[in-house]
Amino acid sequence: xxxxxxxxxxxxxxxxxxxxxxxxxxxxxxxxxxxxxxxxxxxxxxxxxxxxxxxxxxxxxxxxxxxxxxxxxxxxxxxxxxxxxxxxxxxxxxxxxxxxxxxxxxxxxxxxxxxxxxxxxxxxxxxxxxxxxxxxxxxxxxxxxxxxxxxxxxxxxxxxxx
Numbered sequence: 001x002x003x004x005x006x007x008x009x010x011x012x013x014x015x016x017x018x019x020x021x022x023x024x025x026x027x028x029x030x031x032x033x034x035x036x037x038x039x040x041x042x043x044x045x046x047x048x049x050x051x052x053x054x055x056x057x058x059x060x061x062x063x064x065x066x067x068x069x070x071x072x073x074x075x076x077x078x079x080x081x082x083x084x085x086x087x088x089x090x091x092x093x094x095x096x097x098x099x100x101x102x103x104x105x106x107x108x109x110x111x112x113x114x115x116x117x118x119x120x121x122x123x124x125x126x127x128x129x130x131x132x133x134x135x136x137x138x139x140x141x142x143x144x145x146x147x148x149x150x151x152x153x154x155x156x157x158x159x160x161x162x
Contacts, residue, residue, distance in 0.1 A: 022095075025096050027094050027095055027096040027102060028096070032093075032095065033097060033103060034147065036095075037093075040105060041141070044141060044143070049107060052105075052113045052139060052140045053141075054113065054136055055102075055157075055159070056084065057098075057135045057159060058072065058101075058102075058133065058134050058135075059072070059133050060076070060131060061130070072100055072132065076128045076132060080126055080128055081096065081102075083126045084102060087116070087119050087120060092107075110140060120134065121161065137160065138154075139153050
């Protein structure tokens with residue numbers, strides 16, 4: 001599992017003072033994402049409307065395609081997050097939940113989720129001039145599932161790459 005953003009020290013805060021946005025990328029902060037996930041589960045109980053989660057992991061690569069263990073540069077993270085916002089819809093909740101990990105909460109039918117997943121894996125903009133390797137996985141909410149259960153299931157699903 002990727003290092004979580006909430007483990008950073010006070011001297012290096014990664015979230016705006018309101019706790020809603022990641023201050024580096026302006027994507028949703030983990031606390032806001034978890035709140036949105038809980039609301040979506042409650043909405044499903046009332047309306048039966050389905051939703052899915054897409055996990056997106058990005059790692060730096062060398063020119064020959066080998067994944068590096070080092071950190072992604074701040075500029076690459078910013079370019080990646082802007083490209084991610086361009087690919088997704090405004091109503092999708094896109095959150096940065098790890099140093100190199102984002103989760104998208106998408107309210108849509110499975111075929112729309114698959115379409116977004118395909119766009120994510122094939123987008124040239126997300127790779128920031130081929131300096132990043134992008135991997136994705138997705139799960140659909142199952143009736144009665146708790147937030148932690150669906151997140152654990154998302155963590156165990158195999159990642160796809162292009």
